[in-house]
Amino acid sequence: MSRPRERILSTAMILFHKQGYNNTGINQIIEEANVSKASFYQHFRSKDELCIEFLNKRYDYWVSELEQFTSEAKTIQEKIMKSFDFLVDMNEREDFRGCSFLNILSEIPADKEEIHKVIRYHKNKLRECFNEDVQDDIASAHIYLLFESSILTSQLYRSNELIEKSKIIVQEILKSSH
Template identity: 80%
Template sequence: MSRPRERILSTSMLLFHRQGYNRTGINQIIEDAKVSKASFYQHFKSKDDLCIEFLNKRYDYWVSELEKFISEEKNLEEKILKSFDFLIYMNEKEDFRGCSFLNLLSEIPADQVEIHNVLRYHKNKLREFFNEEIEDEHTASHIYLLFESSILTSQLYRSNELIETSKTAIKNILNSSH
């Protein structure tokens, strides 16, 4: 059996992603992770601290999966389109659960500044990905917004249709910016 900290983290990764932050209580995490309350608080001062760790781990996982998914692509258009195919892949893998960060954003009050800072930091890293790949700042922003909205709309409609529509729009955007 893994160490208590790892069990708490892996349990929270599953529960926060599946149930959301507010619907997941510390007692459920403690019970499912098979740790004592004292052990939980030895590793995490609060549920918010655990949430921050969850966000960091989820980001690392998601980015490494994205990088593996697009690593074969050489040119810009193929790489960008493949990143949208990654969204389709993740929807199928995770049953249209959507973005853990945006899901959490809808649950966390604005006064939980530390969590909001982590959410913004990771979303900015995603924006930087598009900015590094695409020279034109407006084009990069446009594609980033299509990417984020594709995540949301595919979750809402439980369909990849609008991701495919976004890919067509991206081809037009990239062709017109050359």
Template identity: 75%
Template sequence: MSKPRERILNTSMILFHQQGYNSTGINQIIEEADVSKASFYQHFKSKDDLCIEFFNKRFKYWVSELENFTSGAKTLEEKFLKSFDFLIYMNQKEDFRGCSFLNIMSEIPVDKIEIHKIIRDHKATLRDSFHKDLKNDILAAHLYLLFESCILTSQLYRSNELIEKSKLIVQNLLQSSLSH
């Protein structure tokens, strides 16, 4: 059996992602992780602290999966098209659950400053990676906004249709931008 901290974090990875923040109680986490309340609080001061750990682990997992998915790309265009294919893959894998960061952000009040900051920091890291690859601020912002909106709209409609359409937009944008 794994260590209590790992069990708590692994349990929260499932529950926060599937149920959200507000619908997941500490008592449920404690019960499903098979730890005592004292053990929970020994490892995490609060549910907010656990949520921050969840975000860090979720981001690391998600970026690793994205990098693995796009690693075979031979061109920048192929890499970005594969990144949109990755969204389709994740929708199939996670039943259109969407972005844990944005889902939880919509649940929590603005006074949970640390949680909002970690969400912004992770989103900024993703946004910066678009800019780093494209070296064109407007194009990077455009593709980043398409990428994020694909996550939201595919969750809303439980469909990959707009991801497929966005791939055509991305292809057109990249071809016209990279040819200049």
């Protein structure tokens, strides 16, 4: 059996992603991770601290999956198109659960500044990736916004239709930015 910290974190990874932040209580995490309350608080001072660790781990997982999915792309255009295909793949694997970051953002109040900072930091890293690839500020912002809205709308409608339409728009953006 793994160590208590790993069990707490892997349990939180599943529960926060599937149930959301507010619907997941510390007692449920403690019970499902098979740890004592004292052990929980020995590793995490609060649910918020655990949430930040969850967001960092989720980001690492998501980025590694995205990089693996797009790794065989020969051009920037192909890489960007494959990144939208990745959203379709994630929807199929995770049953249209959407973006863990935006889901948590919608659940927490503005005064949870540390969590907000972590979410902004990771979203900015994604924006920077599009900026580096596209090398056109307006075009990369447009593609980033389509990417984020594709995640949201596919979750809302439980459909990949708008991801496919976004890909058509992205192709046009990439053609006109060169």
